[in-house]
Amino acid sequence: MADEAGAATAAAVNPTSARGPSTACLTCRARKVRCDGGRDVCGSCRRLDFACSYAGDPNGGHHENQGDVLVAITTVPRRRVGRACLGCHSRKAKCSGARPRCSRCQAQGIDCVYRPTRRPRRGPRDDGSPREDPASPHGADRGLSPPSTPRPGAPRDDGLESGAAQALDGFFEHVHHIPTFTFLHRASLMQRFRAGRLDRALLLALVGVTSLLTDLGPGMAEYGESCAAEAEGLILGQLDKPSTVRLQALALVVQHRLLSRRFASAFMLFSLAARLAAALRLGHEQPGLCFLAQESRRRLMWSLYVTDACIAAGRADFALFGPESVRVQLPCRERNFDFDLPEVTEPLEPRPGPDGLLPPLPDVVGWLALHVRVHLLRSRVLLFGRWAATRAGAADLASLPARCAELAADLNSFAARLPASFRWSDGNLRLRAYSPRLCVFLLTHIWWEQSHCDVYRPFLPGLAEGIPGTAVRQLEVCSPGFVGYSQGRAVAHARALAGIFGLMLTLEDGIPVMGPDPAVCALRCVQVLCYALETCPEQEGADVDSVTEAVRACLGVLGGCVPVPAVQVIVGRAGLRRPRVAC
Numbered sequence: 001m002a003d004e005a006g007a008a009t010a011a012a013v014n015p016t017s018a019r020g021p022s023t024a025c026l027t028c029r030a031r032k033v034r035c036d037g038g039r040d041v042c043g044s045c046r047r048l049d050f051a052c053s054y055a056g057d058p059n060g061g062h063h064e065n066q067g068d069v070l071v072a073i074t075t076v077p078r079r080r081v082g083r084a085c086l087g088c089h090s091r092k093a094k095c096s097g098a099r100p101r102c103s104r105c106q107a108q109g110i111d112c113v114y115r116p117t118r119r120p121r122r123g124p125r126d127d128g129s130p131r132e133d134p135a136s137p138h139g140a141d142r143g144l145s146p147p148s149t150p151r152p153g154a155p156r157d158d159g160l161e162s163g164a165a166q167a168l169d170g171f172f173e174h175v176h177h178i179p180t181f182t183f184l185h186r187a188s189l190m191q192r193f194r195a196g197r198l199d200r201a202l203l204l205a206l207v208g209v210t211s212l213l214t215d216l217g218p219g220m221a222e223y224g225e226s227c228a229a230e231a232e233g234l235i236l237g238q239l240d241k242p243s244t245v246r247l248q249a250l251a252l253v254v255q256h257r258l259l260s261r262r263f264a265s266a267f268m269l270f271s272l273a274a275r276l277a278a279a280l281r282l283g284h285e286q287p288g289l290c291f292l293a294q295e296s297r298r299r300l301m302w303s304l305y306v307t308d309a310c311i312a313a314g315r316a317d318f319a320l321f322g323p324e325s326v327r328v329q330l331p332c333r334e335r336n337f338d339f340d341l342p343e344v345t346e347p348l349e350p351r352p353g354p355d356g357l358l359p360p361l362p363d364v365v366g367w368l369a370l371h372v373r374v375h376l377l378r379s380r381v382l383l384f385g386r387w388a389a390t391r392a393g394a395a396d397l398a399s400l401p402a403r404c405a406e407l408a409a410d411l412n413s414f415a416a417r418l419p420a421s422f423r424w425s426d427g428n429l430r431l432r433a434y435s436p437r438l439c440v441f442l443l444t445h446i447w448w449e450q451s452h453c454d455v456y457r458p459f460l461p462g463l464a465e466g467i468p469g470t471a472v473r474q475l476e477v478c479s480p481g482f483v484g485y486s487q488g489r490a491v492a493h494a495r496a497l498a499g500i501f502g503l504m505l506t507l508e509d510g511i512p513v514m515g516p517d518p519a520v521c522a523l524r525c526v527q528v529l530c531y532a533l534e535t536c537p538e539q540e541g542a543d544v545d546s547v548t549e550a551v552r553a554c555l556g557v558l559g560g561c562v563p564v565p566a567v568q569v570i571v572g573r574a575g576l577r578r579p580r581v582a583c
Contacts, residue, residue, distance in 0.1 A: 025052050086113045086165060111194065113165050163216065163223070167207040168193060170214045174513045177439040179371045180255060180306055181209075183248060183299035185292055185337065199245045204231035205252035212259050212564050213513050228256045232269070239272070242279045244297060250276065251303060258307075259516065261565040270304075270311060274320040277304055283326045291342040298328045299337070302372050309375045314382025323348055323376060330369035334437065345369060348376060350417075361417045367440040370422070374444055377414060378451040381407055388458040389467050397471060398478045400458075404486065407455045411448065429503055439512045446500055450521045453493035453528060459486035460531055487532065488539050494528040495541045497521060498550035501557040511560040519561045519570040522554040529554075 025042050027050045028035035036043045045052035084095035085102050087110060096103040105112035172186050192198040204227040210216065211224025232253050235246055250273045257266035277283065282301045286294060305321045312319040332343040345366065350373075353359045361370075384403060392400065421428060424445045432438045454465075459482075461469045476483055501522060504511055511518070529550055532542035541547075561567045 025054050027052055083114065087111070111165075163207065163220065164193070164203060166216060167210045170216060171206055171210040174214050175210055177436045178513065178515050179368055179440050179443060180303045180515075181252075182331070182334070182337075182368060183251070183296055183303050185296055187338070188292065199249065201231045201234040201249040202245055202252070204228065204234070205249040205256065208256045209252050209259070212256060213515070213562050224256075225260075228253055236272075239276075242276045244280060244282075244300065247273060247276045247280065247282070248300060251300065251307070254307065258310075259564045259566050261569060267311060270307065271320065273304060274308070277301065283321075283328060285328050292337075292340050295332060295337050299331050299368070301326060301328055302331055302368070306372060306375050309379045312379070312382075314379070314386040316383060319379075330372060331366055332369075333366040334368070348372065358413060358417060361419060361422075365419070365422075367422075367437055367444060370418075371440055371444045371447075373414060374447045374451065377407075377410055378447055378454075380410070381451045381454050385454055385458050385465050389465050392467065392471070394471075394474060397475050400475065401479045401482050404455055408452065408489075411452050411455070415448065424500070426503060429507075433507055433509070439514050442500070442504065442512075443514060443517055446497065446518060446521050449493050449497040449500065450524060453490050453497065453525070456486040456490040456493075457524075457528065459483050460490060460528065460535075462535065463527060463531060484536075484539075487536050490528055491532045491536075491539050491542050494525045494532075495546065495550050497525045498529070498553045501525075502550075502553035505553060505556045505560070511557065513562055516561070516564065516566045516570065518557050519567045522557050523570050523573060526551050526554045 024035035024037070025045065027045050028042060031044075033044055038046070041052040044050070084097065085105060087093075087105055088095035088102060093104060098106075099114070101112035168190065171181075175181055176184065176186070189198065193203070208224040208228030208231065211220045211227070216224070231249055235250050235253065238246060250269065254266050254270050254273060257263070257269060277300075280297075282297055282304075286297065289297070305326055308319060308321045326348060329347055330345045331337070332345050335341070336343045346369070350358050384407060388396075388400060415423070421431075422441075429438075429441070432441050457463065457465050458467050459472065459475075460466045461472045467475075472483055501518070504518075529542075529547045532539055533544065533547045536542060541550075558567075558571050561571075563571075
């Protein structure tokens, strides 16, 4: 009796102890959280403004029966979600967890992406639609279903999904403007990505290339390497099913191998890309397709053409695409491609007018088309230079001046046809300093100057591409003064190229991502300038002060390039020349 009286007294003083701390209200029990057992409303329900009632306690809570409480529990929105969307997670903001778009992303009008989970989601979504199993072919977010038996070293799907959106943003912001990457249409690709229909090999290749040329975070360079390797495996496993999308992925893998200085792999993979392009009739117009599909195919074909010209480097037996094999029009302007505005452009070879002369280029010409034409001229220059250095005999020496004059005239004709706003000047560079067209503007003028310098490079005996000294002496007899003239022109264009590099170093936002092309040209420019300083200092601009200033600009551009393996090797080679010009 005394014990019962004591218990009753304690219950009157502390009502919570009457039920005991182990008794949870129906709301906390349904939410699977700890309940403090407080009278009327427990602490957890008071804090979150939830309905509170206890089983077998008709006087507790705000409802007369438990059914009302259970109904209230199911209608209360979740205050805490198991996984936030990537946007809220990166900004450390509170996420409502609503699918397919959380309230914060919906209010700000931005894309909402959730990181997929390995755990099957078979219950209903917050919006009432049934969840899908990510292991099913149609259930994985972004169209990437996890493999049944993952290969050793293959990128995990959860890592790919978490970095895919970041890689795509980085690609289109920093990499897409490089001429060999402009065949992807951003709006169409992002729509496929958001809908889960983007080809896995293409996505893996994009992550691989972007991880090389941009900083996606710690460990992403190694991860991008595994992505590129898996993309290559997927493409090679489906060679009997050619498609434009797989060819796009293969073109990206080839670029990844070139940037990684894996030239043997790039050389062999590019031959497969050429075969796939032939199977898809990529070098021929397809009038039955819509404009976007046609233009994307054209840009992919011209990207392969430029890549082929760089890989062949003047070796006719290495070239897989000739001007006669590409029968599609040149790429249109970027604005027309972005906004699906059909446009008819010129063919690769410019057509003369009724008077037999080439008309000036209109202001609506696209920079990508000009870049392709520069590489056409450069291919001819490299073919001539290799022929002159290796196969030209004594009987051919007399024809060398005329052939040089013809190549130089083609380059000068290209420059003369440019509209005033397209020509190289400090003002035109400043106008494009914050434009995505800055990269192709710079590369086109860089390759034009480099090609003009390479026209006369064979007449610098001692360089790798120079003709032998005996041939130089015979040429002096056949064409007196030509060797000295050629050396002067080579030095002049090398200095003009160094001037471009000097202006690039003054850009407020730094040198844009341009791949290894500026590094290649900077190295060749340094070689010509150092050669002139050592062998023919009497040439104009070959004095120590002028050469030192020009070489410093070249070395500055080398230091500003993205340090991919292909560029690092070039930087090391250029560094060997630095003490010789007192830089």
